[in-house]
Amino acid sequence: MKILNTPYSVIYFGEDSYIKKKNLFLKNVSKKILLVDNISKKNCLNYFLSKIDFLKKYYIINLPSGEENKNIETCKVIWKKLLDINADRKSLFFNLGGGVITDLGGFACSVFKRGLNFINIPTTLLGMIDASIGGKTAINFLSLKNEIGLFNFPKGVIIDNNFLKTLSENDLKSGFAEIIKYGLISDINLWKKIKNLILKKKKLIYSYNLIRNAIKIKNSIIEKDPLEKGLRKILNFGHTIGHAIESYFIYNLNKKISHGHSLAIGMICESWISYKMKMITKKEFEEINMIISLLYDNIKIYNSHISKIIDFMKHDKKNENNKIKFSLLKKIGYSIFNKEVDLFLIKKSFKKTNMINLINFNKF
Numbered sequence: 001m002k003i004l005n006t007p008y009s010v011i012y013f014g015e016d017s018y019i020k021k022k023n024l025f026l027k028n029v030s031k032k033i034l035l036v037d038n039i040s041k042k043n044c045l046n047y048f049l050s051k052i053d054f055l056k057k058y059y060i061i062n063l064p065s066g067e068e069n070k071n072i073e074t075c076k077v078i079w080k081k082l083l084d085i086n087a088d089r090k091s092l093f094f095n096l097g098g099g100v101i102t103d104l105g106g107f108a109c110s111v112f113k114r115g116l117n118f119i120n121i122p123t124t125l126l127g128m129i130d131a132s133i134g135g136k137t138a139i140n141f142l143s144l145k146n147e148i149g150l151f152n153f154p155k156g157v158i159i160d161n162n163f164l165k166t167l168s169e170n171d172l173k174s175g176f177a178e179i180i181k182y183g184l185i186s187d188i189n190l191w192k193k194i195k196n197l198i199l200k201k202k203k204l205i206y207s208y209n210l211i212r213n214a215i216k217i218k219n220s221i222i223e224k225d226p227l228e229k230g231l232r233k234i235l236n237f238g239h240t241i242g243h244a245i246e247s248y249f250i251y252n253l254n255k256k257i258s259h260g261h262s263l264a265i266g267m268i269c270e271s272w273i274s275y276k277m278k279m280i281t282k283k284e285f286e287e288i289n290m291i292i293s294l295l296y297d298n299i300k301i302y303n304s305h306i307s308k309i310i311d312f313m314k315h316d317k318k319n320e321n322n323k324i325k326f327s328l329l330k331k332i333g334y335s336i337f338n339k340e341v342d343l344f345l346i347k348k349s350f351k352k353t354n355m356i357n358l359i360n361f362n363k364f
C-alpha cells in the first residue's frame with residue numbers, strides 16, 4: 001500500500017488500503033453510514049464489503065444514480081435517514097461511488113449537525129483523479145452545476161483501481177480528459193506521454209502511476225491554495241466552456257454529454273483563446289486540437305444557441321464583478337488564471353475546434 005499524506009486528507013493507494021482498521025478512522029466512531037447509488041451498489045458494493053469485512057454493523061443509503069439527482073431533494077433523503085438512525089457527530093460516512101456520490105455525500109454530511117467526518121472511495125477514474133480529492137463538496141441548483149456547496153476535506157480517500165474494471169470505455173475516456181488537463185496546465189512531460197499514447201492508438205492504461213501522478217499534481221496545487229482564492233483556479237482550465245456545454249446539453253437539449261467529453265471540447269476552445277491572446281503558439285494550439293479530437297467524438301450545437309451556452313458561463317464560480325474569468329494556457333505545461341476574455345473571442349472559439357459542428361436550427 002502506498003500512502004500520500006496531505007495536510008487535509010490521507011490518500012491510500014491499492015486494494016490493501018482497507019486492511020488496517022486504524023487507517024479508516026474508525027476509532028471512536030458511533031455509526032457507520034455507507035452511501036451508494038444504483039450503479040456503485042450493483043458493481044462495487046460486494047467487493048467493497050468483502051474488503052472491509054471488519055465494518056460489522058453499518059447503515060446503507062442507496063440513491064438513484066446520475067447528475068440530475070445531485071440536488072437538494074436527494075440531500076433531504078440522506079438527512080431524513082440520518083435523523084431516523086439517530087446519527088450523531090461521531091458518525092462516519094463512507095461515500096462509495098463516482099463524482100456525484102462523493103460531491104453530494106460530502107456536502108450532505110458536512111452540513112448535517114454542522115459536520116460529520118467522511119471517507120471517499122471513488123469508483124470512477126474521474127472521481128479518483130479529481131472529484132474525491134481536494135475538499136470540494138456540492139450539489140446542483142436551478143440548472144447550475146455545483147452552485148451550492150462548501151470546502152470540506154474527507155479524512156481519507158481510498159484509490160483502488162480494481163473499480164476501474166467496472167467502467168465502460170466512455171466512462172474511462174471521461175476521466176482521461178482530466179488527466180489531459182493536468183498535463184496541459186502543469187506538466188509538459190505528462191502531455192508528451194498522453195500525446196504518444198493517443199497517436200500510437202495504444203490502449204489507454206490507467207495505471208496507479210498515471211493516477212498517482214495526476215493526484216500529486218492536483219494536491220500540489222491544493223496545498224498552496226486550498227480554498228481557490230487564486231492558484232487553484234488553474235484546475236478549471238477548459239471548464240468555463242466545458243461546464244457550460246455540459247449544462248446546455250442537459251438542460252436545453254435534455255441530452256447527456258459526459259463531463260470529460262465537454263471538458264475535452266472546453267480545453268480546445270480555451271486553448272484557441274489562449275493562442276488568440278498571444279499566450280500559446282499556433283503550433284501548440286493545433287497540436288492540442290488535433291490530439292484531443294482524435295480521442296473524443298464531435299458534437300452538434302445549434303448556431304443560434306451559442307448565447308445560451310454563454311449565459312451558463314455567466315454563473316461560473318471564478319467570475320468576478322460580472323466578468324467571465326478564464327484559466328488559460330501560457331504555454332503547454334503552464335497556466336494562468338483570472339483572465340478576462342472578450343465575448344467575441346469566446347463565441348469565435350466554438351468555430352475553431354475540430355469537435356463542434358455548428359449547424360442551423362432547421363438542419364438539426
Ligand code: GLY
Pocket residue numbers: 130131133134136232235236
Ligand atoms: N475540480 C477542480 C478543483 O477541484 O478545484
